[in-house]
Amino acid sequence: MIPLLFALATTVAGPATPVDPTIARFDRCAALAKADPAKAAAEADAWRLGGGGLPARMCLGLAYAAQERFGPAAVAFEQAAREAEIQRDGRAATLWVQAGNAALADGDAGKARGFLDRALALPVLSSAQRGEAFLDHARAQVAVGYLDAARTDIDQALALVPRDPMAWLLSATLARRQSEGPRAAKDIAEAARLAPDEAAIAYEEGNVASLLGKPEEARAAWARAAGRDADSPAGRAAAMALAGKADAPPAP
Known part of the structure; x- marks a missing residue:
């Protein structure tokens, strides 16, 4: 992420300093x-x-x-x-x-x-960079089917970048995939608090509500997602969910 x-690292001391070619x-x-x-x-x-x-x-x-x-x-x-x-x-x-x-x-x-x-083995990334790298690592873990390992990565990322709404979105999506409804609901609520207008988050709110057996809340969230960005992957998936053609999002 x-x-x-x-940019090549350089410090220009003043206007007379020649630029490295x-x-x-x-x-x-x-x-x-x-x-x-x-x-x-x-x-x-x-x-x-x-x-x-x-x-x-x-x-x-x-x-x-x-x-x-x-x-x-x-x-x-x-x-x-x-x-x-x-x-x-x-x-x-x-x-x-x-x-x-x-x-x-x-x-x-x-x-x-x-x-x-x-x-991640190199001790030079900033805390924010390291947190984002853990999120990318988690996405790779999910793609190869290592969901428990992905949870470890995401939890480490959340400790480093707690104000990144996409981190909470990925956490909620993973929790939903692992049928951990309460964790999914808590994390998607935090994602929505940090980025209330994000279509992908509204879409996942719908998926979590569906998991928890709340169809009306699910449809309302999917409608918000479709209305916020109809042409985005989340908007299109939400429209399909509303039409009864799909009820699960892409993996994080």
Whole structure:
């Protein structure tokens, strides 16, 4: 869940301080990854082949991710993370997180778990970054069927990022999947308190109410979700639930 945004660490002492050409090139490449990701990928790959090293691989990962080519993005971020570890570069942990997120988006939860394990083993992530990494790790655990392990991850995340509504949403969804109705109800209520207008949270409120045998509350929550963002995955799923075509959300 950590955003795919990077900057090469630098401190500019004053206007007379020259800009490191490598940093400048990375900044241009990262900006191009937003504006024209295919062109950025080509330029980053040429830079990599020309000895661009870590910053070239970082930009290549960003460009692939912007194109939703998540498999190649995972490879680029993994290679960047390995190179950062060799160089004892402090960005290695964040790069492992990015590799894990890309692998998750590519549907390879097993590989994502491994990448995120590498990130969490490094003692350099901030508390917030570590909490988000635990949430990503939990998503990977759920995808491979390790629900109890995912609960451990989510509880650690909640201790680190207690004001993240998505953490409470994932916790509620997992509790519902494990038929822990009271825990699901408590956690989705906290998610709704923190983000009262979020369609995905309203959708899960409906699912939890359904689990607890409260069909009227469930339909009201699904209606809120569909009304808040009809074109989102949660909005569409809520509309299907209201139509009686589905009553369970995607996994966290």
